[in-house]
Every structure is written in structure tokens, then in C-alpha cells.
Amino acid sequence: MAAGNIVQGALFTVMVVRAAMLREPAFENELTQQIGRSPRFFQNAPVVLDLRGVENLTEAGEFETIKEKLRALTLTLVGVQNAQPAQLEGATAAGLASFAPTTGGGQSRAGAAPPAAAKTRLVTAPVRSGTQIYARGSDLVVTASVSPGAELVADGNIHVYGVLRGRALAGAGGDGAARIFCTRLEAELVSIAGRYLVSEQLPANAQGAPVQIALVDDQLTITRN
Amino acid sequence: MAKVIVVTSGKGGVGKTTTSAAFAAGLALRGHKTVVIDFDVGLRNLDLVMGCERRVVFDFINVINGDANLNQALIKDKRHDNLFIFPTSQTRDKNALKRDGVERVMEELKQQFEYIICDSPAGIEHGAITALYFADSAIIVTNPEVSSVRDSDRIIGILASKSRRAERNEPPVDVHLLLTRYDPARVTRGEMLAVDDVKEILSIPLLGVIPESESVLRASNTGTPVVFDEDSPAGRAYVDAVARFLGETREMRFVKPERRSFFRALFGRA
Numbered sequence: 104m105a106a107g108n109i110v111q112g113a114l115f116t117v118m119v120v121r122a123a124m125l126r127e128p129a130f131e132n133e134l135t136q137q138i139g140r141s142p143r144f145f146q147n148a149p150v151v152l153d154l155r156g157v158e159n160l161t162e163a164g165e166f167e168t169i170k171e172k173l174r175a176l177t178l179t180l181v182g183v184q185n186a187q188p189a190q191l192e193g194a195t196a197a198g199l200a201s202f203a204p205t206t207g208g209g210q211s212r213a214g215a216a217p218p219a220a221a222k223t224r225l226v227t228a229p230v231r232s233g234t235q236i237y238a239r240g241s242d243l244v245v246t247a248s249v250s251p252g253a254e255l256v257a258d259g260n261i262h263v264y265g266v267l268r269g270r271a272l273a274g275a276g277g278d279g280a281a282r283i284f285c286t287r288l289e290a291e292l293v294s295i296a297g298r299y300l301v302s303e304q305l306p307a308n309a310q311g312a313p314v315q316i317a318l319v320d321d322q323l324t325i326t327r328n
Numbered sequence: 329m330a331k332v333i334v335v336t337s338g339k340g341g342v343g344k345t346t347t348s349a350a351f352a353a354g355l356a357l358r359g360h361k362t363v364v365i366d367f368d369v370g371l372r373n374l375d376l377v378m379g380c381e382r383r384v385v386f387d388f389i390n391v392i393n394g395d396a397n398l399n400q401a402l403i404k405d406k407r408h409d410n411l412f413i414f415p416t417s418q419t420r421d422k423n424a425l426k427r428d429g430v431e432r433v434m435e436e437l438k439q440q441f442e443y444i445i446c447d448s449p450a451g452i453e454h455g456a457i458t459a460l461y462f463a464d465s466a467i468i469v470t471n472p473e474v475s476s477v478r479d480s481d482r483i484i485g486i487l488a489s490k491s492r493r494a495e496r497n498e499p500p501v502d503v504h505l506l507l508t509r510y511d512p513a514r515v516t517r518g519e520m521l522a523v524d525d526v527k528e529i530l531s532i533p534l535l536g537v538i539p540e541s542e543s544v545l546r547a548s549n550t551g552t553p554v555v556f557d558e559d560s561p562a563g564r565a566y567v568d569a570v571a572r573f574l575g576e577t578r579e580m581r582f583v584k585p586e587r588r589s590f591f592r593a594l595f596g597r598a
Binding site for chain 2: 228229231232233234247248250251252253268
């Protein structure tokens with residue numbers, strides 16, 4: 104195996120918690136509520152502690168305490184950000200990694216994931232029968248045709264710059280605002296956030312036409328472009 | 329550099345073996361040393377279509393297992409010096425196609441031949457996957473009907489994801505569409521898909537259109553690849569397809585309904 108295969112780069116979305124907020128009494132309560140709303144999303148989610156504007160907090164023991172506190176909320180503290188040299192020493196001793204400062208990190212609301220722009224999944228070759236493509240947490244753009252028996256799934260929007268003959272399921276994670284766009288609709292099935300229409304339910308004037316499909320009042324609505 | 333060509337389709341009965349035989353013979357006629365291998369272990373047919381069924385002693389599986397060497401198993405065609413047939417076993421099944429064994433045989437064949445034609449079994453299971461795995465080029469045999477087109481689409485997808493070239497991130501297998509059993513009159517009546525419909529759905533280059541022809545059945549039954557029949561439209565269409573494969577430009581024939589000649593019309597013969 105080539106040495107290049109041993110270490111690989113990857114990009115992750117990680118929650119950032121501002122250390123200054125930790126001291127506010129309402130914070131813990133608010134965070135608990137937020138986690139309660141989508142417990143699976145936060146289950147063992149990695150968290151980075153932003154030390155901007157916090158002067159003390161240099162002891163390894165203090166970091167351990169925060170780690171335990173977050174642990175109780177099902178979050179895993181993995182590192183720190185914007186640390187002073189002395190703070191970094193304490194954090195390292197507590198087994199935490201140092202993350203590069205993010206731009207605009209100061210504005211990010213405590214407890215919420217920073218609004219990272221998920222990269223759109225781009226497919227340029229024809230999507231053949233039997234192929235399934237899932238754009239996790241992002242949009243899906245296909246610049247070729249999608250064959251019958253192929254399946255496109257995206258948590259965001261789906262764009263097909265070609266003939267859509269297979270299935271397209273947008274908003275697969277439940278996002279009702281997701282849409283499907285295609286330059287020619289001949290789909291076997293289209294679905295947004297679980298609402299679906301099969302081929303024979305597609306209106307005749309939409310068949311073979313350039314369309315966009317959206318969820319309006321919980322109804323799949325097809326508009327000719 | 330030797331080139332491995334897989335003849336595949338996903339669907340059965342569309343003309344893979346006929347095409348393998350015709351293409352191998354066509355390449356041999358053009359002066360290229362060619363071998364055609366039967367990957368349809370357990371359902372051996374290529375030897376019949378090539379007319380060498382009485383000369384099979386050792387087979388592909390014997391060579392994979394090391395029970396025979398390559399030159400003991402290769403059968404030289406009696407009609408052409410450049411043409412060799414590599415039959416498979418009728419008693420074994422597809423599991424006998426061990427990938428490392430097949431790879432060793434392929435490497436050995438590459439030393440001796442310019443073109444290695446792999447006649448794939450139908451399906452998308454182990455036999456078909458092994459047949460396409462080592463391919464540099466693929467001929468996708470398709471009939472002008474929807475189920476065949478869909479299965480072809482599936483196999484094109486598999487070539488793009490499961491071939492050795494795909495696994496090694498090498499340039500992709502170059503795929504060619506060969507439309508067989510084409511009947512222009514039935515296309516005109518709307519009973520068959522037209523060439524352009526199939527091309528549009530599969531979006532791969534068209535290598536040729538082989539007209540539905542009784543000469544194909546006759547060729548199979550007599551064990552003579554159809555390219556040797558110069559009077560046959562199907563034979564001439566295969567000769568054209570081979571020429572296009574070798575980079576020549578030839579006009580597509582047999583795609584329009586044949587005008588019935590005066591005498592044929594008079595006597596009412598098709």
C-alpha cells in the first residue's frame with residue numbers, strides 16, 4: 104500500500120461552543136432543550152471549545168470538568184480553538200486538540216452548529232440503471248441523463264440537466280423546502296420529504312417537459328419552467 | 329499491445345455469442361490474430377457457433393486450474409489462420425472462474441494475440457463480472473426493445489464501476505453500442521425502438537446495426553460465423569462494424585426499410 108493511503112484528509116462539520124457562554128446559567132438549560140429537540144443529531148457529536156475572550160481557564164483540570172459537563176449532555180469535547188499559549192498547554196494536557204480559528208467564529212451562536220455550506224454533489228456522467236447516488240446533507244446536480252432504474256437521493260435539492268427517467272428523492276432528511284429541477288421529466292417517481300408521485304400520477308402536461316417540483320401546502324406541485 | 333474486448337449485454341438471447349463469433353472472425357479476416365473465449369461456463373455454446381465442437385479436448389477451466397496448458401486448449405479455426413477459439417467447460421459452473429487464474433490466462437493470451445474477445449454470459453453475476461473485469465473495450469449488444477435497453481444500461485454502469493480499469497482509476501473501458509436483430513419495417517410500424525431512441529437512452533457511440541436476418545440462424549446451426557457469408561446483410565453489417573471498430577468511417581446500412589424489388593413484389597416474396 105502506498106504511503107499516501109495511510110493518512111487521508113477529510114472535512115467535518117463540528118459544533119463550536121463558546122467558553123464564555125458556559126458561565127451563563129441559562130446556557131446549560133438552553134443547550135439541553137436544543138439537544139432534546141433532535142437527540143440523534145447530537146448523540147456523541149464532536150464539539151470544539153472556542154476560548155476567544157476568555158482569559159483564565161488554563162488548567163487541565165478545568166478542561167476535564169467542561170469535558171464531563173458536555174459528556175453529560177451526550178457531547179464529546181474534542182478540541183479547542185483560539186487558545187492562548189498557556190490555555191493550549193492545559194488543553195493539550197487534557198487530551199484536547201488545537202483547531203485553527205475560523206473566520207467569524209465570534210458571531211456563531213452558542214450551541215448551534217456553524218452554518219457550514221455543504222458542498223453540492225456533482226455528477227457529470229450518465230446515471231445508469233441500478234445506480235444509487237445519495238448526496239448526504241447537500242444538493243445533488245447531475246449534468247447528464249438519469250436512466251430508468253437509477254435512483255437519486257439528496258437531503259437538499261436535486262437538479263438534472265438532462266432527461267430524468269429514474270427516481271428522484273429530494274429533501275430525503277425531511278426538508279420540505281427542497282425542490283427537484285429537471286430539463287425533461289420522464290421520471291419513474293419523484294419525492295420531496297417523503298411525499299411522492301409515481302410516473303402514472305404525473306400530469307400529462309408535465310411529461311417530457313422542463314419542470315420544477317416543490318412541496319406546496321404539503322402537496323407535490325409540478326410547475327413547467 | 330493486445331486489446332481485450334468483452335461482448336456483453338446483461339440480457340440473454342440478444343446475440344452475444346453470434347456477435348463474439350462474427351467479430352472475432354471479422355478481426356481475423358482483417359489480418360489481426362484473434363482469440364475468442366467462452367465465459368459462459370456450464371452453458372457452452374461458442375464452440376457450436378464456431379463449428380469446432382468436435383475438436384474440444386481441454387478447456388478454459390482446465391487451463392485456469394493448471395490441468396492443461398494454453399496451447400493444448402486453444403483450437404485453431406479451419407477457415408482462417410488468424411482465428412482461435414478458447415472453449416469453456418460444460419460440466420462446471422461459473423464459480424470455477426477464479427479471478428487470479430483468469431488473470432494469468434489473460435496475460436498469457438496477450439503475449440500471443442492482438443485481440444482477445446470475451447463472450448460474456450448473461451446476467452450481472454460472477455460469470456458476467458469476470459468476463460468484463462479485464463476489458464479494455466466493450467461491445468454492448470442490444471435489441472431494439474425496452475427490457476434489453478434497460479439491461480444494457482445496467483451493464484454499462486457496471487463496466488464503469490466494477491471493471492479493473494475502474495478499480496485502478498485507469499482510463500475507462502471504451503464502450504460501443506451494437507444494435508442487433510433490427511427490423512426497420514417493424515420500427516416504421518412502431519413495434520420496435522428506433523436506432524436513435526436507443527442511442528439517446530444509452531448515450532454511447534453506435535458501432536453498428538445488425539439487421540434481423542435468417543442467415544444468422546443458419547450461420548449458428550452450421551457453425552459458420554456470419555461474416556463468412558458474404559451474401560448475408562447481417563454478415564455485411566458485422567464486417568462494417570468491425571471496420572468502424574478499427575477506426576474506419578462507414579455509412580450505416582440496413583437502418584431503413586428495404587424497398588421491395590419489382591420481382592419480389594410481383595411474386596409476393598418477402
